[in-house]
Amino acid sequence: MEKNFICILCPRGCRIKVDDEGTITGNFCKRGIGYVQTEMTAPTRVVTSTVRTIYKEIPRISVKTDIPIPKGLIMDVMQKINEAVIDKPMAIGDIIIENILDTGSNIVLTKPCLK
Amino acid sequence: MNKEIIVIGGGASGLAAAIAAKEEGRDILLIEKESKLGGILNQCIHNGFGLEVFKEEYTGPEYANKYVQKFHESKIDFLLDTTVLHIDKIENGFEIILSSKVTGMKKVTCQSIIMSTGCYERTRGSISIPGDRPYGVITAGSAQRYLNIDGYMIGKKVFILGSGDIGLIMARRMYLEGAEVLGVAELMPYSNGLTRNIVQCLNDYNIPLYLSHTVTEIHGNDDNRLESIVIQEVNQSYQPIPGTEREFSVDTLLLSIGLVPDITLMDNLDVEHDLKTKSVKVNQAYETSVPGLFICGNSLQVHDLVDNVSMESERAGKCASEFVLAKKIESNESIKIKAGNNLLFVTPHYVDFAWASRETVIQFRSTSKIEKALLTVSQGDKELLSKRKSFIVPAEMETFTLDMNQIEKGSDILVNLEVL
Ligand SMILES: Cc1cc2nc3c(=O)[nH]c(=O)nc-3n(C[C@H](O)[C@H](O)[C@H](O)COP(=O)(O)OP(=O)(O)OC[C@H]3O[C@@H](n4cnc5c(N)ncnc54)[C@H](O)[C@@H]3O)c2cc1C
Ligand code: SF4
Numbered sequence: 236m237e238k239n240f241i242c243i244l245c246p247r248g249c250r251i252k253v254d255d256e257g258t259i260t261g262n263f264c265k266r267g268i269g270y271v272q273t274e275m276t277a278p279t280r281v282v283t284s285t286v287r288t289i290y291k292e293i294p295r296i297s298v299k300t301d302i303p304i305p306k307g308l309i310m311d312v313m314q315k316i317n318e319a320v321i322d323k324p325m326a327i328g329d330i331i332i333e334n335i336l337d338t339g340s341n342i343v344l345t346k347p348c349l350k
Numbered sequence: 351m352n353k354e355i356i357v358i359g360g361g362a363s364g365l366a367a368a369i370a371a372k373e374e375g376r377d378i379l380l381i382e383k384e385s386k387l388g389g390i391l392n393q394c395i396h397n398g399f400g401l402e403v404f405k406e407e408y409t410g411p412e413y414a415n416k417y418v419q420k421f422h423e424s425k426i427d428f429l430l431d432t433t434v435l436h437i438d439k440i441e442n443g444f445e446i447i448l449s450s451k452v453t454g455m456k457k458v459t460c461q462s463i464i465m466s467t468g469c470y471e472r473t474r475g476s477i478s479i480p481g482d483r484p485y486g487v488i489t490a491g492s493a494q495r496y497l498n499i500d501g502y503m504i505g506k507k508v509f510i511l512g513s514g515d516i517g518l519i520m521a522r523r524m525y526l527e528g529a530e531v532l533g534v535a536e537l538m539p540y541s542n543g544l545t546r547n548i549v550q551c552l553n554d555y556n557i558p559l560y561l562s563h564t565v566t567e568i569h570g571n572d573d574n575r576l577e578s579i580v581i582q583e584v585n586q587s588y589q590p591i592p593g594t595e596r597e598f599s600v601d602t603l604l605l606s607i608g609l610v611p612d613i614t615l616m617d618n619l620d621v622e623h624d625l626k627t628k629s630v631k632v633n634q635a636y637e638t639s640v641p642g643l644f645i646c647g648n649s650l651q652v653h654d655l656v657d658n659v660s661m662e663s664e665r666a667g668k669c670a671s672e673f674v675l676a677k678k679i680e681s682n683e684s685i686k687i688k689a690g691n692n693l694l695f696v697t698p699h700y701v702d703f704a705w706a707s708r709e710t711v712i713q714f715r716s717t718s719k720i721e722k723a724l725l726t727v728s729q730g731d732k733e734l735l736s737k738r739k740s741f742i743v744p745a746e747m748e749t750f751t752l753d754m755n756q757i758e759k760g761s762d763i764l765v766n767l768e769v770l
Binding site: 241243247248280281282283284285287294295297299306309310313327345346347 | 392395396397407408409411412415497498499500501526527545546548549550553554740741
């Protein structure tokens with residue numbers, strides 16, 4: 236089956252087609268090929284969200300996966316993030332969940348929490 | 351209190367402007383009405399900030415933090431939880447009235463002001479949707495703040511009107527937090543958001559985008575809570591087409607229908623306005639028609655990339671410093687920069703020869719999507735610049751620099767975009 240992609244690596248946003256034989260067309264530059272190849276084999280995304288804290292004046296602190304995680308795991312990662320609670324002062328970049336779901340990615344703070 | 355420069359607003363723009371002016375040795379006070387520096391970036395927890403300035407992709411709070419740290423290291427005076435209420439032009443400068451819970455009302459004076467008050471969101475009042483006025487209709491930016499800062503979800507079944515970036519980002523955010531996001535309706539035949547946001551926020555989660563559609567009815571239940579909306583396709587003159595109605599049962603309608611520069615503080619000042627940017631006109635030093643009053647960031651023009659905000663504000667900060675040092679830079683002679691074909695607006699609006707030593711960085715947006723274009727800049731018969739451009743869209747602001755040595759006094763400068 237023919238597959239369609241929109242490359243998001245630059246503002247041009249090329250509409251790229253991949254046919255049954257795997258021929259890639261529609262990309263303006265070479266980077267589009269790499270993009271489509273990862274999208275087809277193992278698409279990944281950085282997930283950003285917030286974690287609850289025990290502090291009334293700052294109920295949430297923003298976090299992210301420090302490297303992109305497999306797209307298929309996004310909702311599972313979200314669930315883990317929603318179970319976490321920050322109960323001590325932490326700095327920006329500090330790890331709140333290590334190696335989440337064995338992806339090799341850590342959940343790190345993107346905002347300082349009282350520190 | 352008397353200061354050389356007062357910066358109003360401590361978002362990306364105010365921080366960069368203050369740091370730049372401080373580097374030149376100025377005595378500065380920055381005033382911020384919230385309890386935290388960083389502005390809108392604090393609630394933009396997604397990534398995609400800083401590729402230009404830091405060559406790395408950061409989230410909004412991380413980007414803000416870089417500047418907040420530098421701001422504190424520069425030892426610049428600042429006031430939080432303090433709102434500027436009024437500005438008056440006085441001899442040799444300005445008088446500012448500010449208010450805070452702690453100190454009450456206070457007057458301060460300064461030689462120069464940098465306005466970096468950001469922008470506000472258009473609300474339901476600025477478009478007309480017939481029907482009830484129930485709870486549950488809220489701007490996307492407010493919803494973003496409730497969710498990302500205060501930590502509560504405002505709804506479980508969501509529809510979004512307007513495909514601006516905030517709406518797209520919130521579609522994904524609410525989906526990830528477990529809401530059902532039923533779709534995004536956009537009046538125009540193209541999206542108003544960045545392409546990458548369409549792909550990463552909508553396509554990734556199979557959230558439908560209804561182009562050339564708008565919300566035509568809003569229904570509340572007996573408790574005055576939103577219950578359902580009706581969307582309809584529009585024709586080329588944006589009129590709803592009968593028979594295309596589609597009803598969605600929702601508890602939340604997010605509005606992402608545009609941002610407007612916040613220049614209310616300038617209401618009583620004799621500034622020249624630009625109806626296109628909905629802000630004021632400036633010269634290449636980001637100085638308004640009131641000498642010593644500078645403006646930058648989203649209060650000058652709504653930006654899609656924070657990197658451009660930081661760079662623009664840095665230039666404005668340097669110029670405000672130069673203004674203070676020169677005491678008063680006499681307006682020499684200025685020429686207009688005009689927006690030609692296919693351009694929504696161009697900033698700055700003037701090249702002022704009193705600021706001839708400053709580079710002129712031109713920013714513009716196109717009126718429509720253009721695949722291949724020729725950008726030309728001319729002064730009278732003389733061509734200053736001619737450049738091929740590919741893929742220009744209204745959602746993305748374009749930037750280029752003019753060589754001041756080529757510009758002469760006399761006729762206006764025309765920036766033009768031709769479709770190839
Ligand atoms: C939802 C959203 C998503 C975005 N996504 C991206 C992205 O992915 N990548 C990217 O690069 N850019 C993005 N941007 C753009 C960029 O973040 C903004 O353009 C930039 O942060 C604006 O900075 P600013 O300082 O001009 O405005 P603001 O951050 O709004 O700062 C203005 C400050 O002025 C204060 N203020 C206003 N009036 C007064 C007063 N009277 N007295 C005292 N203080 C006052 C306000 O409290 C505020 O803190 C996004 C913007 C938004 C809104
Ligand atoms: S293929 Fe190349 S030109 Fe096209 S969007 Fe991707 S990076 Fe940009």
